[in-house]
Amino acid sequence: MIEPHVHIAFAPRGAGLLCALFYFTKDDHVFGWFTGARAHEFPASFFMLEHYYATQETVTYRSTTNDVYGDWLVATHTSETHIDPPVPVPEPQCHELDRLQDAFAREWLFYADDPAHVSEAAALRDRELAVLPVNIRPRKLAKLATGQPVWTYSSPGSDAHVIRYLAKRWRIDYQPD
Amino acid sequence: MKNDEIRARVLEVLARIAPELDPAELAPGENLRDQLDVDSMDFLNFVIGLHQAFGVEVPETDYRKLLTLDDCVTYLAAKVKPA
Numbered sequence: 001m002i003e004p005h006v007h008i009a010f011a012p013r014g015a016g017l018l019c020a021l022f023y024f025t026k027d028d029h030v031f032g033w034f035t036g037a038r039a040h041e042f043p044a045s046f047f048m049l050e051h052y053y054a055t056q057e058t059v060t061y062r063s064t065t066n067d068v069y070g071d072w073l074v075a076t077h078t079s080e081t082h083i084d085p086p087v088p089v090p091e092p093q094c095h096e097l098d099r100l101q102d103a104f105a106r107e108w109l110f111y112a113d114d115p116a117h118v119s120e121a122a123a124l125r126d127r128e129l130a131v132l133p134v135n136i137r138p139r140k141l142a143k144l145a146t147g148q149p150v151w152t153y154s155s156p157g158s159d160a161h162v163i164r165y166l167a168k169r170w171r172i173d174y175q176p177d
Numbered sequence: 178m179k180n181d182e183i184r185a186r187v188l189e190v191l192a193r194i195a196p197e198l199d200p201a202e203l204a205p206g207e208n209l210r211d212q213l214d215v216d217s218m219d220f221l222n223f224v225i226g227l228h229q230a231f232g233v234e235v236p237e238t239d240y241r242k243l244l245t246l247d248d249c250v251t252y253l254a255a256k257v258k259p260a
Contacts, residue, residue, distance in 0.1 A: 001224065001225050003221065004218045004221055100218070104217075104218060107216040143214075155222065156193050157222070
């Protein structure tokens with residue numbers, strides 16, 4: 001059974017959604033997806049942290065686009081190296097990533113250019129919150145801890161080390177504390 | 178295990194994924210997802226929590242049998258081995 005974990009970071013004044021991420025663990029590997037702000041863009045990638053929960057060295061794989069079946073690269077602190085097909089993620093986990101990403105994005109996020117979400121954009125504006133190309137759905141804001149300048153949500157049992165590890169290797173601006 | 182015990186344990190599992198849960202306000206016959214804003218990720222964690230709490234593995238085809246608190250109690254009562 002898959003036990004998914006979620007991490008959200010949202011800057012209510014100005015920057016809006018900084019990071020939206022989910023991950024799950026299979027054996028000693030971590031699989032997931034993230035999106036977040038980088039300058040004025042919102043790149044999104046699937047990822048695999050191979051052997052993250054093992055004593056051997058972790059290898060970080062990331063999709064180059066928002067397509068789990070597309071091109072992938074190996075990411076380190078300082079470099080990214082494109083890899084040839086096949087996709088490094090096993091097929092069952094590709095399928096789960098694809099399925100979970102669809103549900104996660106639908107339930108947590110909306111895109112400002114989607115006419116179906118005009119009322120949600122208005123709800124954010126009514127609260128004087130930024131509306132950007134990618135946004136958190138207003139009804140999900142209640143889940144966020146709002147005591148700090150950056151509002152966050154981490155689902156129960158999620159591992160903050162995974163987010164910190166990944167944040168050193170992703171290409172979005174958000175860096176967790 | 179009696180139904181009251183099952184219900185109490187289900188509520189404990191629910192409270193872990195929805196800390197805002199007030200058991201007194203939960204309508205046992207109404208949809209849990211609607212009442213608690215439980216999304217699909219939360220629901221998967223709920224199913225895992227049930228597995229840990231009751232030793233019952235819930236196949237995906239049975240998820241629709243866990244829509245309400247009453248549903249959960251009925252389903253688990255049929256699956257949990259007598260103490």
